[in-house]
Amino acid sequence: MSGIPHVEFGGTISSIGGGGNMYPTYLARYNQLANFNSPLQLDFTTVTIGEQLVTTANVEVTGNISTANNKILFILVRQQDDDYFSSVISYDESAFDLQNTGDTGQYVNSVTMDPELDIQSVQSVVLVQSWNNDQILQAKMMDISLDNWFTLDCEFSELLADDDGDGVINPGESVTVPLTINNESLMISADNVSGNLLTVNPFVTVYQQDIQSDGSINNQDEISFEIDMDFSMDMTLGEVPFIFSITAEYTDLYGNPGEYSRDYNLVLDVSLFQNKWPHLTINQIESSPAVLDIDNDGMMEVIYGEYGGLIHMVDE
Structure with a gap:
């Protein structure tokens, strides 16, 4: 190439270099071939x-x-x-x-x-x-026609259970998280689907490492497995990596048997946050909040003021 952009029309008519609005130039080249x-x-x-x-x-x-x-x-x-x-x-x-x-x-x-x-x-x-x-x-x-394409996708979904029920994983908690396998194939079912879930983090215990589907997963359908885990109080905050290795069998639209295997990188986030915390405000806060059960419902509320002159009460 002797310049950029270098455009060829029909393999024989060139447009080399240029800038700004190139449409008139390209249109003239195109019109030379329009009646071919x-x-x-x-x-x-x-x-x-x-x-x-x-x-x-x-x-x-x-x-x-x-x-x-x-x-x-x-x-x-x-x-x-x-x-x-x-x-x-x-x-x-x-x-x-x-x-x-x-x-x-x-x-x-x-x-x-x-x-x-x-x-x-x-x-x-x-x-x-x-x-x-x-x-x-x-x-x-x-x-590309995707009718004969076979593929699966895997992900963790929102927590089903955790110790304090706020949907956030904290150190020291036991949780149940759904692991979902989605058959994204347009027209092919997945058979004999099995997988193995591992993490290199020594502070996480996975109780259902090996899974096996009960029957086939139809095209455009999904199944979920409930995975129980313990997160140690000593673990570091942040993302915990997992590797989910999956295998499956299938028969394509031409009658050809096939085998599918892939490793999926999944993560779960561990933090000290609680549900709806930290609480974000527009203005600066310097005062110490008051913590008391102001409505006598057995749950503590947090009351604080901000520089905008507003007083907030957070009850959950």
């Missing part, structure tokens, strides 16, 4: 099969092909950010051997997925291009 009739009809799908992203392109020659040394390209791109737009994940090419009107062919390309990849941000590009003069004969861009 492609000699190819291109249809394709990209689906997940196990750990593979499989693109199947069906091409028919519908007009005269005047270029030589043509190739079909398979490109996967992902949304990176609003400024950079997208980046290439994979690039593959193969010879394109169709030439005469009426010729048809099917071209298949497979790429191994990164398990950490956000597949919903990925798009698939297929194009046919001449390696002699760079002319693009046909191109399409599509989202």
